[in-house]
Amino acid sequence: MKKILSLGLLCTTILLSQAQAASTPTVSGVFEKTVHAFAENHAPLGQIPASDLLNQPVAGIDEETGFLKVQTPKGLVLVARAAVTTTMTAAAPRETSCSYIGTLAASGTGSSSGFASNCKAGAR
Amino acid sequence: MMVMFWIVYKFFDPLSLESATKNSSAQFFSAITAPFYGLSSPRSHQRVAVVTINDPTLQQFDAALPLSYQRQVFILRQILEADPAAVFVDFRMAYEHTDESLSLFQSVLDEAKSKHIPIFFARGEEGQDQIHLLPPLRNVESYSNALETSSAYPLLFEEGNAALKEDEPSQEETRKPEANAAFDVYRSLCTSTWSGQCGSFHEDDFRRPMMIQWGLHVDPAQTQVSSLANSPRNICAVPFSGGFFCRSIVQSFTLGFRAFWGSSRDYEVGHAYYPLTIGAHQLGERGLGTPAGSPPLSHLLKGRAVFYGTDIRDQHDDTVLPFLGRVPNVVLHAMAFDNLVTYGNHYFHEPSEVEFGHGVHIGQAEICEFILWLIFTGWMAFKFYYSHPEVPRGHGAKLRHDIRRKSRDFLSLSLSVNALVPAIFCAALAAFDLSHQPTLLNGMDEALLYVCLFLVLLGTLVLLRRSAQRSQPEEAEHAHGPEESEAEKAEKFRLGFWAHLALLTSLTAIVFALNELFIQWPNADWIGFILLWLAVGESCESTGFVLTFVNFLNRRSHALTSERVPNSESSSQ
Numbered sequence: 001m002k003k004i005l006s007l008g009l010l011c012t013t014i015l016l017s018q019a020q021a022a023s024t025p026t027v028s029g030v031f032e033k034t035v036h037a038f039a040e041n042h043a044p045l046g047q048i049p050a051s052d053l054l055n056q057p058v059a060g061i062d063e064e065t066g067f068l069k070v071q072t073p074k075g076l077v078l079v080a081r082a083a084v085t086t087t088m089t090a091a092a093p094r095e096t097s098c099s100y101i102g103t104l105a106a107s108g109t110g111s112s113s114g115f116a117s118n119c120k121a122g123a124r
Numbered sequence: 125m126m127v128m129f130w131i132v133y134k135f136f137d138p139l140s141l142e143s144a145t146k147n148s149s150a151q152f153f154s155a156i157t158a159p160f161y162g163l164s165s166p167r168s169h170q171r172v173a174v175v176t177i178n179d180p181t182l183q184q185f186d187a188a189l190p191l192s193y194q195r196q197v198f199i200l201r202q203i204l205e206a207d208p209a210a211v212f213v214d215f216r217m218a219y220e221h222t223d224e225s226l227s228l229f230q231s232v233l234d235e236a237k238s239k240h241i242p243i244f245f246a247r248g249e250e251g252q253d254q255i256h257l258l259p260p261l262r263n264v265e266s267y268s269n270a271l272e273t274s275s276a277y278p279l280l281f282e283e284g285n286a287a288l289k290e291d292e293p294s295q296e297e298t299r300k301p302e303a304n305a306a307f308d309v310y311r312s313l314c315t316s317t318w319s320g321q322c323g324s325f326h327e328d329d330f331r332r333p334m335m336i337q338w339g340l341h342v343d344p345a346q347t348q349v350s351s352l353a354n355s356p357r358n359i360c361a362v363p364f365s366g367g368f369f370c371r372s373i374v375q376s377f378t379l380g381f382r383a384f385w386g387s388s389r390d391y392e393v394g395h396a397y398y399p400l401t402i403g404a405h406q407l408g409e410r411g412l413g414t415p416a417g418s419p420p421l422s423h424l425l426k427g428r429a430v431f432y433g434t435d436i437r438d439q440h441d442d443t444v445l446p447f448l449g450r451v452p453n454v455v456l457h458a459m460a461f462d463n464l465v466t467y468g469n470h471y472f473h474e475p476s477e478v479e480f481g482h483g484v485h486i487g488q489a490e491i492c493e494f495i496l497w498l499i500f501t502g503w504m505a506f507k508f509y510y511s512h513p514e515v516p517r518g519h520g521a522k523l524r525h526d527i528r529r530k531s532r533d534f535l536s537l538s539l540s541v542n543a544l545v546p547a548i549f550c551a552a553l554a555a556f557d558l559s560h561q562p563t564l565l566n567g568m569d570e571a572l573l574y575v576c577l578f579l580v581l582l583g584t585l586v587l588l589r590r591s592a593q594r595s596q597p598e599e600a601e602h603a604h605g606p607e608e609s610e611a612e613k614a615e616k617f618r619l620g621f622w623a624h625l626a627l628l629t630s631l632t633a634i635v636f637a638l639n640e641l642f643i644q645w646p647n648a649d650w651i652g653f654i655l656l657w658l659a660v661g662e663s664c665e666s667t668g669f670v671l672t673f674v675n676f677l678n679r680r681s682h683a684l685t686s687e688r689v690p691n692s693e694s695s696s697q
Binding site for chain 2: 029030031032033035036073079080082083090093094095097098099100119
């Protein structure tokens with residue numbers, strides 16, 4: 001009887017862990033060969049190979065930077081959200097960050113505009 | 125001699141006088157016309173959008189150029205999911221990355237095909253021996269030329285220039301003529317999903333290169349994408365917003381004034397891009413100030429032709445435009461497309477050229493200038509010759525006397541009668557213009573333009589009347605007086621300085637109005653000619669540059685001239 005109970009418990013544990021693994025989002029794709037990574041305290045870790053991230057679980061989102069927390073064999077790293085694709089359920093679109101509209105530089109020697117990010121404080 | 129002077133000025137361009145005048149006057153004309161662009165067209169703005177890879181995009185993507193094909197495919201899929209009308213990709217993928225295959229784009233092409241969305245990939249500049257793109261992009265390539273040296277944007281390329289290469293498959297004999305980005309997109313839409321909106325579309329109507337007209341207003345949806353608070357100019361950026369100072373006619377005057385005095389070269393005088401411009405990283409984000417749950421910004425691309433390219437600081441993919449400054453070429457293509465949507469086949473274009481054989485071809489604008497120049501200088505010479513008292517009386521003298529008497533008679537009528545002529549002229553132009561506007565949203569400002577034209581003409585009339593009144597008693601006084609020197613005589617036939625200047629201004633205003641309404645040639649082409657005519661005014665001055673120049677060339681035929689026109693020595697001093 002004890003053996004049967006132990007086997008049942010083992011099976012339940014395995015099934016639960018499988019179910020949990022299935023619900024945990026993972027990194028499904030990477031656009032470049034390497035990705036810039038940061039430690040949890042936002043210290044730069046340099047570039048890590050894309051293969052280190054593929055299929056690794058996403059542990060969450062860093063509130064301060066909006067970066068993804070990815071659990072890799074070498075530890076938890078933060079990467080830019082747009083640098084990878086994940087199996088996370090598509091969330092509702094977040095509000096775009098405030099950027100100034102590009103203005104044409106009237107001077108022929110001036111550089112072209114591009115969007116300039118970081119609107120002044122208070123203007124989101 | 126005056127004709128020779130014109131030829132030297134026009135074709136030999138000493139000290140770049142002609143080209144420099146064109147460039148600087150192009151700034152002025154851009155400044156006064158840009159506030160009006162698109163305001164009377166319900167379709168302008170709404171049919172075009174630009175998606176750019178810019179500095180913040182690279183930052184957010186944690187990427188550098190060139191982007192990986194995977195990334196490009198991801199972005200193009202986002203664009204296609206929004207159901208755009210068409211897509212032009214302004215990235216030249218002539219060579220394959222070492223670790224990726226262009227076949228990744230096949231899925232994008234398949235999706236575009238299944239959704240009936242025309243898609244094109246940039247091949248580079250025509251005429252630069254650009255190689256064809258590799259499969260699978262070979263069949264969807266399009267040229268991506270920027271402006272030519274004449275500042276015109278080519279739409280179609282002559283078949284001789286864009287001849288099919290020897291290695292081209294024979295089935296491509298039925299291919300359409302090679303086209304530039306904006307026209308390829310426009311043509312594909314007008315012959316498919318937009319066939320009802322383009323009217324009767326004939327490719328031959330678009331052979332002349334386009335002089336792109338620029339607008340200063342942003343797409344109203346741009347405020348969802350980015351903030352407008354960084355430039356004082358952008359206060360007026362949203363069409364029909366802002367107060368009195370944002371009205372297009374007020375903007376036209378203020379910008380024109382600044383451009384006239386060259387102060388538009390300040391860095392601060394920036395203007396936003398006319399087409400809706402979205403960073404690629406923003407496609408999946410909702411708009412600024414929109415409530416949670418709003419659709420992503422990519423939904424703004426629905427039904428528009430999307431031009432996708434780079435807007436990276438200091439990259440070599442931009443064009444310097446008069447008055448507006450540097451513009452990324454992807455925005456240039458988008459703006460050319462907007463011109464096609466706004467004007468159809470009545471777009472502003474380079475004048476056609478007339479072939480004289482042996483490789484000699486002269487533009488219609490030059491021919492038109494030449495004829496006008498002949499008329500002006502002929503009139504000046506006619507007046508000058510028959511003004512001399514010792515010239516035998518005949519038909520010419522009588523004709524000159526009659527013309528002078530009639531013009532004096534007209535100018536001696538009351539001002540209100542005189543004013544009827546410019547009033548009728550301006551009213552006719554305004555009626556024609558407004559009746560051809562698809563919408564009268566900006567009708568008040570358009571009408572005010574003609575009021576301004578009338579005031580300019582009226583001011584000139586007043587000065588001419590004063591000039592005529594002043595010369596009348598002087599003429600009577602000297603009619604039987606002592607012999608005048610040639611210089612004094614010549615001086616008497618000059619208009620007053622202000623009258624001459626006003627006459628030039630009026631002429632400029634009239635030609636500008638006629639050109640905008642009917643001819644639609646580049647305005648800067650003929651401004652040099654008008655300025656040259658200013659020089660004619662001094663041709664009667666004995667010490668003037670023109671007469672000195674003419675006399676220098678005329679020295680050899682001096683004896684002959686002396687026989688025909690007595691006392692010519694004094695005029696050549």
